[in-house]
Amino acid sequence: MRSGVALRESRDKVLVFLGDDADFDRLLQRLRQKLADGAPKRRAEVMIDIGKRILTERELTEIQRVVGERPNLRLVSIVDSIDMASKPAWWPESADEWDEDEPMAEATATGDVTSVCEAEPVPQGREYVVSEANYRPAEEPPQASQSIWQRRQLDLKPLASSDTQVTLSHNACLLKTTVRSGQSVAFDGDVVIIGDVNPGGEILATGDIVVMGTLRGVAHAGASGNRQAMVAAMRLVPTQLRIGDIVARPPDGSREHPEGAEVARIRDDVLTIEKLDRYLPSGRKGGERGE
Amino acid sequence: MVSKPVSYVITSGKGGVGKTTTVSNIGCALASCGMKVVLIDADIGLRNLDVAMGLENRVVYDLVDVVEGVCRLKQALVKDKRVESLYLLPAAQTRDKSAVNPLQMKELVDRLKEEFQYVLIDCPAGIEQGFRNSIAGADRAIIVTTPEIASVRDADRVIGLLEASGKHNPQLIVNRVRPKMVKKGDMMDTSDIVEILAIELLGVVPEDEQIIVSTNKGEPLSLKTSTLAGAAFRNIAQRMMGKNVPFMNLEVDEGFFARFFKAIGLR
Numbered sequence: 001m002r003s004g005v006a007l008r009e010s011r012d013k014v015l016v017f018l019g020d021d022a023d024f025d026r027l028l029q030r031l032r033q034k035l036a037d038g039a040p041k042r043r044a045e046v047m048i049d050i051g052k053r054i055l056t057e058r059e060l061t062e063i064q065r066v067v068g069e070r071p072n073l074r075l076v077s078i079v080d081s082i083d084m085a086s087k088p089a090w091w092p093e094s095a096d097e098w099d100e101d102e103p104m105a106e107a108t109a110t111g112d113v114t115s116v117c118e119a120e121p122v123p124q125g126r127e128y129v130v131s132e133a134n135y136r137p138a139e140e141p142p143q144a145s146q147s148i149w150q151r152r153q154l155d156l157k158p159l160a161s162s163d164t165q166v167t168l169s170h171n172a173c174l175l176k177t178t179v180r181s182g183q184s185v186a187f188d189g190d191v192v193i194i195g196d197v198n199p200g201g202e203i204l205a206t207g208d209i210v211v212m213g214t215l216r217g218v219a220h221a222g223a224s225g226n227r228q229a230m231v232a233a234m235r236l237v238p239t240q241l242r243i244g245d246i247v248a249r250p251p252d253g254s255r256e257h258p259e260g261a262e263v264a265r266i267r268d269d270v271l272t273i274e275k276l277d278r279y280l281p282s283g284r285k286g287g288e289r290g291e
Numbered sequence: 292m293v294s295k296p297v298s299y300v301i302t303s304g305k306g307g308v309g310k311t312t313t314v315s316n317i318g319c320a321l322a323s324c325g326m327k328v329v330l331i332d333a334d335i336g337l338r339n340l341d342v343a344m345g346l347e348n349r350v351v352y353d354l355v356d357v358v359e360g361v362c363r364l365k366q367a368l369v370k371d372k373r374v375e376s377l378y379l380l381p382a383a384q385t386r387d388k389s390a391v392n393p394l395q396m397k398e399l400v401d402r403l404k405e406e407f408q409y410v411l412i413d414c415p416a417g418i419e420q421g422f423r424n425s426i427a428g429a430d431r432a433i434i435v436t437t438p439e440i441a442s443v444r445d446a447d448r449v450i451g452l453l454e455a456s457g458k459h460n461p462q463l464i465v466n467r468v469r470p471k472m473v474k475k476g477d478m479m480d481t482s483d484i485v486e487i488l489a490i491e492l493l494g495v496v497p498e499d500e501q502i503i504v505s506t507n508k509g510e511p512l513s514l515k516t517s518t519l520a521g522a523a524f525r526n527i528a529q530r531m532m533g534k535n536v537p538f539m540n541l542e543v544d545e546g547f548f549a550r551f552f553k554a555i556g557l558r
Binding site: 178180181182183196198199200201216 | 440444445447448450451452454487489
């Protein structure tokens with residue numbers, strides 16, 4: 001059985017293979033260690049192969065968090081054995097070397113799994129789909145502590161085009177109100193405001209910020225140090241913009257505010273603002289836009 | 292037509308935008324129409340409403356005396372010297388805002404609502420104890436702002452605080468507007484202000500030198516018929532009473548020679 005965490009680099013992606021260990025917390029620590037030592041220092045996308053494991057919501061969040069600790073890495077998808085058929089050709093069958101330092105306890109179908117999982121029991125009467133590859137050979141039926149809905153969450157297949165960006169995040173906050181001066185919205189995840197953000201108001205998010213209205217206050221995206229975050233607004237006229245650890249303000253004396261939706265993000269360590277059309281991937285109706 | 296008693300707090304956040312002037316003028320205008328009106332000065336320690344009304348010589352007891360039980364409420368109310376059915380409850384000058392708490396203010400306002408149709412509370416500047424005292428007894432809120440960025444930002448803060456305290460749908464008065472500056476682009480337009488603050492516009496009052504004269508003399512402008520500012524306050528009072536009054540055109544009436552020179556193309 002595979003144990004521990006193995007890393008492999010392939011093109012511009014980092015592939016992480018999570019072993020079948022029962023002790024998830026130790027596995028996380030191992031993951032953190034591996035990412036600190038073995039992962040590339042440049043910006044890279046991370047894909048995780050969890051093999052036969054079934055993740056609970058807590059475990060999913062923990063993995064996201066550990067990957068998020070390294071600002072140059074971005075978690076784009078998680079695959080398990082079920083998705084084997086749809087994996088791209090270059091996806092290796094397994095990692096070349098596995099963790100041999102400290103073999104951890106093997107997960108069994110009884111006891112150990114329940115001690116690690118804290119998901120809710122499957123409600124009676126719901127159909128539990130067990131595929132061949134996912135079946136744990138055991139006397140007992142599949143643990144009641146594994147929720148069904150997680151299967152759908154793991155349906156993120158490795159994407160065919162490396163241009164498409166998928167954020168693995170089920171943490172999003174939708175606020176249908178105007179944020180007034182003196183009010184502060186702080187959220188661990190992405191924030192969408194349907195309304196304005198008035199001067200003196202501020203939005204703090206560890207993820208992205210989208211304002212369906214006029215942003216006149218302060219927006220801080222990627223507040224935990226993630227420079228990949230972005231701020232978008234229908235009218236982007238903030239007093240200050242912060243992405244990750246970078247703080248930017250509009251140039252002194254500038255009164256011109258271009259019309260239309262705009263997106264702010266970090267490009268080559270500089271906070272740049274571009275029109276929403278430019279930000280979307282090319283291939284949109286109308287073809288590419290010239291400079 | 293007897294309307295249900297209602298209490299308004301007139302607040303702004305920023306100081307010096309014209310809350311006290313607004314309270315005195317609207318109070319006079321409402322009372323001139325026959326309403327029973329009481330004005331409460333909630334700016335304990337820095338009272339001004341009695342001066343604006345010209346009643347400072349008639350103050351014997353004040354709001355803190357009433358709350359502490361030193362006197363009866365009726366003894367503290369000062370009757371206005373010009374307008375029938377208008378009364379003033381002055382603030383204390385020798386105490387400060389910690390002398391009263393929000394619950395006491397609410398009880399006081401409720402007692403006054405038994406006697407009067409309109410209770411107007413003049414709120415002090417700021418967002419601390421004085422503000423919290425003033426909004427405690429209020430059913431509705433009126434925000435006063437001038438067309439200046441700092442003032443609008445403070446007003447926005449106050450609106451947020453009001454909404455958080457359950458006082459929804461405040462109304463807006465834009466004070467000290469100079470139409471010439473607005474035309475030149477040096478001053479914010481009322482529609483820009485309403486767009487940011489996103490509350491209902493109750494009235495727009497133009498800048499008027501006569502206001503300074505009136506507050507020094509203690510004769511609210513809304514009692515005179517000759518000024519635009521006075522007319523604006525009277526219109527606001529009408530709107531508060533439910534009448535649908537169109538907003539005035541604030542283009543200044545320039546006087547004969549100015550119009551003459553303009554007509555022949557010299558200005």
